[in-house]
Amino acid sequence: MKEEILRLLRSADGYISGQELCNRFRVSRTAVWKAINQLKEAGYEIEAQQNKGYRLMAAPDLMTEAEIKSLMHTDWVAKEVLYFDTIDSTNIKAQELAEKGYPSGTLVVADKQESGKGRRGRSWVSPSGTGIFMTLMIKPDINPNNASMLTLVAALAVAKAITSVTGEEALIKWPNDIVVNGKKVCGILTEMNAQFDYINHIVVGIGINVHNESFPEEISQMASSLMIEAGGKRFHRAQIIAETMSYFEQYYDTFLKTQDLSALVREYDELLVNRNKSVRVLDPKEPFDGKAMGITPKGELIVDTWESRKLVSSGEVSVRGIYGYV
Amino acid sequence: MKEEILRLLRSADGYISGQELCNRFRVSRTAVWKAINQLKEAGYEIEAQQNKGYRLMAAPDLMTEAEIKSLMHTDWVAKEVLYFDTIDSTNIKAQELAEKGYPSGTLVVADKQESGKGRRGRSWVSPSGTGIFMTLMIKPDINPNNASMLTLVAALAVAKAITSVTGEEALIKWPNDIVVNGKKVCGILTEMNAQFDYINHIVVGIGINVHNESFPEEISQMASSLMIEAGGKRFHRAQIIAETMSYFEQYYDTFLKTQDLSALVREYDELLVNRNKSVRVLDPKEPFDGKAMGITPKGELIVDTWESRKLVSSGEVSVRGIYGYV
Structure with a gap:
């Protein structure tokens, strides 16, 4: 009530x-x-x-179930919201809930993570009061080979939501980092639990730096928060969450129709921070330079080198702007 | 001690x-x-x-840590063994342990599962005293695209172990069911938890019917136990486990060298129950009949139809012998 x-x-x-x-x-x-x-x-x-x-x-800057739901306009995404003041990791909790039978679309939100997960076993700094740490769990009936595209769907949703709520232009560093003024404000960690031919569940973990006042020296050139980039303005975190969920539902339903990004390529490309810019592709076999042109309907990054057009698969490589992010 | x-x-x-x-x-x-x-x-x-x-x-037919370990001769597989009289599901427990930081090679064994998992959300009947319900958890540093081959590696290990302990000829129904005298005695459920480009962990769940005396009418044509097929003889379950782990370690290490099955194709094909026999491939698009020839180094089943050679990918389809399993 x-x-x-x-x-x-x-x-x-x-x-x-x-x-x-x-x-x-x-x-x-x-x-x-x-x-x-x-x-x-x-x-x-x-x-x-x-x-x-x-x-x-x-309204206080709360991310409780009542606060988030009162702002939400979705059909099936985040109909179930679980909020925690402190949690080990929202991704781990969301996976547990999936095993326990919670429905597709369940959202886990925390104000603080004690062992927030980053990519490849790294950690994600998650102090209280500063950020949004949330994980959306879905159980899609799609081919596991198509699942990695969901992380681009999520990136698109977060970028749109941040721009909508803050007025700051949020762009995407392929495949799924969100940058504002060239600095990373959000990371997405998508994890899949599957039987190879059959997806048990997917968890999309989203960490957004909202009210951080500063960052450690080592990463301050690369990382920032929405508040810093908006000149000190504070935001209502539940509103960013609700907007993200609305956009995600819309883009996800579009994705499902074709099980690829064909209908989302244009919108994604418009937000691609590296588009038409020089990038270095840190391919473990042989790094190469080229110009990022956009993505394919499968979510690969199209990079034109001086001799050929290459398609870069998510995850296999790391892409850098020649001068930092942009 | x-x-x-x-x-x-x-x-x-x-x-x-x-x-x-x-x-x-x-x-x-x-x-x-x-x-x-x-x-x-x-x-x-x-x-x-x-x-x-x-x-x-x-020795009693126990599957305790001490009993299993006293029979084991592996370098890294099943160095950590956790035994439970009753558990919800060994796959779920193994995944929990993976998240908690247990090492690659941890083995979970149970005498009874209360909600044993089968493929695609189905259940696996797991009563006390009759079977082996175990899950091996590994954290392989391989490309997730190559991970589905591990289920064939596991099938090979189980088949060899059953033959070695019982003297009965155990064969493989592609990709990973084990059959004795044309009846299924073992199912394998491999589940992966991954970040698309990076595997968090894989759990290989193995359920073996050992001492079941009978099966429900509906499945008695298809399913059997080692005891039934061996004319009433009882077996030492821990020994089957230990043998399976030894074979798995050996085959897995071979697999790792090339990240494919190229060095295991011959051994696998020798045990392939459908080899050189007519099979029906229940491709959801269009079922077709042909002759199973063996597997590719990627683990696909080679099926020759009257007009062409087809490669069948694991999981997408179901393969049946025209007359039951064989």
Whole structure:
């Protein structure tokens, strides 16, 4: 009910009367009053005016189930939201929930990760209050060979959501890092659990630097937060989450129709930070330089060298802008 | 120490003196006597003769860590063995252990599974006392695209181990079912947890019907146990496990050298139950009949139809002998 009250307060043009809330949820005045009080205790500023009703003045930067759901407009993504103040890793938790039978679309969110996972066994720094650490679990009925494209679908969704909420231009460093002003603000770690021909589940872990004030010297040239790039402005994390989920659902449903990115190539390419720029492809066999042209419908990066056009597969190689990210 | 005492008793040609055991483990007579008593309590028949020492007369059909390890001769496979009387699923437990940092080669064994996993979300009947339910967890540094071949490596190991312990000819129904006298006695469920370009871990779940006395009507034409096929003879399950692990280590190390099955094709083909026989390939697009010729170094099944040679990829299709399994 709290989530629905929040949703109503948000969508209301002015006040909502207590009586209206009672009718809507078929509960007593006391029950409504209790729920409103719980919301106040959680940090929501709710004004109560006699004869007018309730009005939401300000919402705290929470990522609770009620807060996220009250902002969400999806059909099936994140219908189940689990929030944790502290967790080992949202990816690990999401995989556990998948095994326990939680439905496709379950979202795990944490304010802090104690052993956040990065790529190839590396860790992801995840302190409290600064970021969004979330994992979306899905159980797609697709060929496992097509699953790696989902990480590009997720990148597209996050970039669009960040731009929509912050107004800052978020671009994609192929395949799935999000950069603002040339600095990385988000990493995505997609992990698959499969029987080779059959996907048990996929977890898409998304870590976004939102309110970090600074970064360690070693990475400060490469990493940043939305707040730093927006000149100190703070953002509502639940709103970024809700927007990401909306975009993901939309792009994912498009992806499913063809099980490839053919209908998303154009939108992805428009956000590709390296597009039409020189890149160095750190192919373990032989590094080479070229110009990034865009992606194929399978999600490969098209790189034109002086002698030929090459397709770079996700993960096999690392791509660098010749001067840092751009 | 119990595992080492068992190993010594097994390898001894006659008796081993208490003094020798004391010296070997640098412990007191009392400590040796205690360990021997614990083994007796666990069901081992150990004869103690004054002036001669101890002799192992009979071992119970246990799959405990000590019993399995005392029979094992591997370098790295199953150096860590976890035994459970009852478990939900050995595959799930092995995946949990992988996340917790257990080393590659960890083996989980259970006498009974409460929700044993079969392929594509199906279940695997796993009652107590009748079977071997085990999962080997590995963390291979190979390309995820090559990982599906491991299930053929496992099939080869199980077939060899069953033949070696029971004397019955165990063959392989491509890709990874084991059949004796044309009936399935073992299923293998391999699951991978990966970051697309990087394997977190792979679990190879192996279920062997050992002492089942009968099967439900619906599957009795297709399924059997080692005991039924060996005319009522009982087997020592830990020995089958130990043999399987030895063969797996050997074949896996061969596989790793080329990351394909090129050096194992011949041995695999010799055990292929459908080889040179007519098969029906239940391709979801269009089923077709042909003759199974063997496997490719990538693990595909080579099927010659009247018009062309086709390569069948694991999992995409189901292959049936025109008359049941053979």
